[in-house]
Amino acid sequence: MRNLLVVLLLTLTGCASQPEPFSVVVDPLSANTIVYSGEITADNVASFEELLTNSPTKIESLIINSGGGEVFAGIRFGELVYQYKLKVIVDKVCASSCANYIATASNDVTVREGGLLGWHGGALQPIYAPVFNNQSINKRLSKDENDFLTRWQQAELDFFNKIKVNQTVTVIGMMPGLHDKRDAQLFSYDQKTLKRLGLHIAYEGEQATHSASGEYVVQIFSLSPEVLDLLLIQHSKILEQEKIGLLSKGI
Template identity: 30%
Template sequence: MSFKTFACSIFMLIMTSCSSQLSSDAQIDRSKVDRPVWLEDGDASYVGRISSDNNSRLFDIFEQNIFKTLHISSPGGSVEDGIALGKWVWQNDIEVHIDGICASSCANYVLPAAKKVYLSSNSVLLWHGSSYQPDVSKAVINREPFAVRWRKAENEFFTLTGISPMPTVCGFDDVSIWDKSLNWLGLSEIAGFNYPFEDLRRFGLNNMVLPTDGWKRKEEYMNKKIIEAHYCSNTSWDFE
């Protein structure tokens, strides 16, 4: 199994994979659907899946017109492209505005890398795993190549930003037996998990700025449940 294939973290039988869960951004207002990445009034916008092509468009725009603000609404994308975008945001001191959803690789890598993260009142933040999740952690311990490469890339990223990787996985231990059962039966699917603002601060995400009209963690995305997770410093499974 390739590293690229594991771009979307898997919730095993608990949660559906992000490749099917979050691939559609039909609910996002894409007035510039023909231009997923563009520059307007000195700010850049990035709407849709994180990909090497979209990253290249963004980086090219920056080379021609240096900007410091990025508006993003993304359901995520591959691990490699997410980490590349996150590193670029970090290295260029970019301020990020979450205008819609920031999930998967966006939440894992773009959010912690930003100089500042400005939430809108309707921002949706959504995590559902990383190389530290149970199945991949086991694969790392067993020295499976794809898992080892993913873990190495994430370790380098989180060391660079100084942010804990724990927000990407604490939610696994917060899924109740009831929610697991309903998800398994297809009666109430789970999209992933998120955290109260205070818990995000405890993880070290001190770059986040709340909107003046307030922000509340969302409980659903595309009619699928978002589990309320909480801060943790360790998990019920072992990882290196």
């Protein structure tokens, strides 16, 4: 089911071609920090939660290196970051579900020099993904797949309402007018745009767009307040017109 939905919905499996080695430990240099490396899965997030809640010292920070993973596990991860008011430090990469639900959940995010932060879609993406053009999504999905999408849409909507961040951060780079300018796998935004979307992200040095091996991975969009407002208005109108499951509720 998950692999099918990854293909069909272009869901958030991360930008790495091979599974990342997983580890979650208390930082040996700081008893108040957890270091999480690897894919976001239900089991991995459960290990993080166990370490967080059972730590003899108060955990205040999370250092993360993840190309993404499962969407519901990512949402649970983000809820924990938000609940415990964790400071988040992006080490090498935070992409896909990590960007959607971890980088958005903290009021204090720092991306280390050379670290990559990028989005490539979310629960709202079916209204923009080319695979769904010219046909109603409900006619393209099986019942199980449509149920998955409906649950994902509701869970993501509730999550972004809770953390008070604009949900469209996950799909702006897929919108008409920007999608045709895309030239990288992931997209992000300049710091002024991130702030307007409700995010609190600081960079050590310039925003990185290339991986350590030199591959161009993240495209940075710089959007004026006027352009961003126009995109958000257009997005709201599209949601209203589409009336696809929970999407008809707007954001």
